[in-house]
Amino acid sequence: MRIELAVNGIECVGDVEGRTLLSGFLRDGLGLTGTHVGCDTSQCGACVVHVDGVAVKSCTMFALEADGCSVETIEGQAAADGTLNAIQQAFQDHHGLQCGFCTPGMVMSAAALLKENPEPTEAEVRAYLEGNLCRCTGYHNIVRAILAASGQDVSAIAAE
Incomplete structure (x- = not known):
């Protein structure tokens, strides 16, 4: 078809x-x-x-x-010239990936979350990501990256 x-x-x-x-x-x-x-x-x-x-x-x-x-x-998330979007850059800056296998799905889920809720709390990010599994990072830095991509100050959140 x-x-x-x-x-x-x-x-x-x-x-x-x-x-x-x-x-x-x-x-x-x-x-x-x-x-x-x-x-x-x-x-x-x-x-x-x-x-x-x-x-x-x-x-x-x-x-x-x-x-x-x-x-x-x-x-389709990065700009035509290859420049990363805010979420992708935050994942890089805040070490929100290790092996990278889950990363595309995490980034796409994060984009959907931030479209629905531009300034989520840490608890809201964690709840939204319940359908995404990561075997490497322990989620902490993924959550930190998403909060940073939303424009929130994450300096008080310890990196792991």
Whole structure:
């Protein structure tokens, strides 16, 4: 079946089987491998993308469901010249990543959170990230990075 969608502002057309997941279409069909697949069961959050402005786990959404939609992936977060956006820069500045596998999903989830709640509390960030798993960082620096990206002063929060 043929689908048409805008991915990171670029109109894309592709042929997919009915069982093709959005994550598979993005990775295999479009070569956008920044969207990671860690579990295929909607548990880890590494595959989070935005579909029509809403954060979704792309490993549990069929590509056909995105037909006619606007999809944003991690590749669309940085500026055209490669300059990192505020969230990506905060992850770098505050050591919010280690192995990097969960990072695309964390950044995309953080972007959705900050769109909904531009100045969240630490507790709100932690609650929002419950659907994203990280095996390396212990979350502390991820939370710190998201708070910093929101423009809040994180100097009183000890780095770990």
